[in-house]
Amino acid sequence: MSDTPSQSAHSPIADLSYRTYDGPLRTHYVRWWVIARASLRLAMKKRGYWPLVALASFPYLMVGIMLYISKRTGMAGMLTAMGGDLYQNAFFAAYSWSLFSVFLLALLTGNAAIAGDTRANALQVYLSKPITKLDYLVGKWAGLFITVASASLIPATVLYLFVLGLYYQDGFLGEHPALILQAIAVSVLPGVLHTSVLLGFSAVAKTPRVAAALYAAFYFALGPISQITAGILGQAGHTQQAALASRMSMSGILSEVAMHVLDAKPMPGRFGGQHGLSQLPEPPLLPIVLTLAGLVLAGLAIARARVRAVEVVRG
């Protein structure tokens, strides 16, 4: 029952009935950003988000304090115990200490990226809109990447500005013109790897919890596998292969690539990024980079293959 008065073309009473939207439509270039922005908002609302961001930033704070003490006392301490440049080692130390927190942050914010949509049957809703599967995947990837990468990137940038302020008059900028770019490149690495691989697991799993469980098992299993494989190969006399195998965990890959990008030396013992395996030779970088790329591509390929607009019911 409608109370709206009838209208004709010349009626003084305006047409109050339902009309379709006739305002401006945005271009198709921002479709993925809509999804990314929604993912970002969701991530920042999660209860553990800010504590984990704080945890990931804490190593950078610690390193900043160490650098300040180093400036005051003139002693670099553990940061240059294995040689190398003070600043590059400092960034590497902060980066490697924050890796676990960044992993947890990725796990918290990324497990439901696609699995949550699968569980809620929201994939059908997304893909019935005028967006492509690529928009959806790029949007999910971008949202998660920004969430994870910013937890490393922002503290690294702040640390760099602090170091710049602290050591500017010592010729820091002239001696390390590219350090900011190296720090940025290294900071986004965990974001790239975790986002891509986690997206794959999230696409495979039916629920966010299963996605988190699968990714956590994968992440933690690679550690002992790599170490023990290295031990087996080392005992058999294949030291090069052992060295390579010892780096083949998620954190190992990230540490090794970062170390090369920053041209840094790790701190000694268990506090270094090398898990105390200083007796093994330096492994070649190419296989590690290829493994990193392979993991990224595999995760993305799985996500692309698994995202479907139809619900398959079996049984």
Place this chain on the structure above:
Amino acid sequence: MIELTNASRWYGQVIGLNDVTCTVPAGITALLGPNGAGKSTLIKLVTGQLKPTTGQVKVLGQTPFANGRVYRRMGYCPETDGFYEDMTGREFVTMLAAMAGLRGEELAKRVAEALHIVGMEQSADRKLGGYSKGMRQRIKVAQAIVHSPDLLILDEPLNGLDPVGRHEMSELFRQFGRQGKCVLISSHILYEVEQMTSNILLLYRGRLLAQGDVYQIRALIDRHPHRVAIRTDNPRGLAMALLALPCVLSLRISENGTKQLELETRDPEAFYSQLPDLVLAGGFHVTGFESPDNNLESVFRYLTQG
């Protein structure tokens, strides 16, 4: 059977249920309200899933939260669509029947009966993951009734069912009501609920808006006069005759070709008692007669929208 006394429930800063006092007796009671009215909150309080922030909730004279004695006599059909997808329907109902205290031959017998009542005996041995929405709904009802409870709480039990299924379920619930059980049904399908009961609990924005017989409530809503539609061969003549009645407030003759007269009255009792004599005296031929707003939907609308 169910009593709420000044029961309120907050979710942080949001009030889910606000100072509700009501009693649900034996028979069928419909729990109505728009989205966000507090129906789910009330049901969760009654089924012991939540505790009231203030006030009291009593079911069968006891506090329902984690109370096995209440659950022994209560059957609950939730709205949420959560299942153990790898179980078959029979296994699911059997497990829950066993948890309700049934065992041995009695268990198997009751499970078979429940599945038969909801029309799922043919599909009971398929996995829940492969069921349609309607089948899942039937299984939910089956697990709620398998242990012959005295109290049935049904949250949107007709969702996903086809018209035949809705009719069958409605008849089932009516049967329970006739047996003296207390049946509390939350539903959005007002015309279906109306077929089952006239006893309602109407919630709106967390508050209890009305409770009791829907027709009594309707009669009390003074600001909305009752509308009556009469189909006759001589609407204008009947209209002139009806104008003489003091209880008739307004008249409107339909202009779309149907010979129908619509009127409004504040005193439907007086109007209905005077109408037959007036029709006979004038020799009018009345072919149809209805009160479009003497129903649940209109009561719902008048109370919630003003």
Place this chain on the structure above:
Amino acid sequence: MALRHANGSKPQMSDLYLFRASLRDMLRPRRVAAAVLLATLPVALAIAWRSTTPGAAFNPGLVYNIMAGGIVFGFTLVILAVLFATGVVSQEVEQKTIVYLLTRPVSRARVLLARFAAAAVTVTAIVWVSCVLVALVAYGPADIAQSRLARDLLVLPIGVLAYGSVFLLAATIIPKPLIYGLLFAFGWESWVAMIPGSFQRMSIMAYLRVLAPHPQMATSERGPAEMLQALNPETIAVHTAWLVIAALIPVALGLALLAFSVREYAPKDDAE
């Protein structure tokens, strides 16, 4: 917190049904496949080790200690305990089936115990199989008695109960316990061993390693064996370890049962 059936009878059919249904839920095909993968991981590594080491140089004790101690105890047991124990509650809430379990005339404590028992049995079976297979690969069937297998088979379920009860407690009081469980299992448990002093006494694994030590050969090289050896504390007495674990399990389990009996677990209407 009542542990009797609501009508006063002793635990019977409903507990059995719930336990069996929970066990079936834990052993779904996908889960079994993932569990088999985890269980055979150390076995595969042991086989690789054996096949790459010449006969005389192969040290079965070292291999068994590293695989059983390092992977079965240090990884498989812990991660399965996190996943299964936290899932006892959070999986039910997530898939919205908790509503059925909590509106039955079975006490909440009994419901939780039945599901926890199923989880504990499942995890124990997986780690047992893993340990036995590792022993078979390392020692062979003829010499298996020389291994520490019997002792490990006794301590593994204790470890499952210890970790499981702690993670179960977390699951009953924290909405999304998986992250926190992982943080504890692979963050705290690792870092606390590095802190000098008595901090290691705050780690469950420290006590398990006292109950089931897996010593490796002393070498002059700093390799993975040395790293794993460092995880075996020698300062906690065996009777202390037994006492602490024996106290931890009932306390954590009791608190979990209490929390589950009094807290609300209504699933959210939205997906997230």
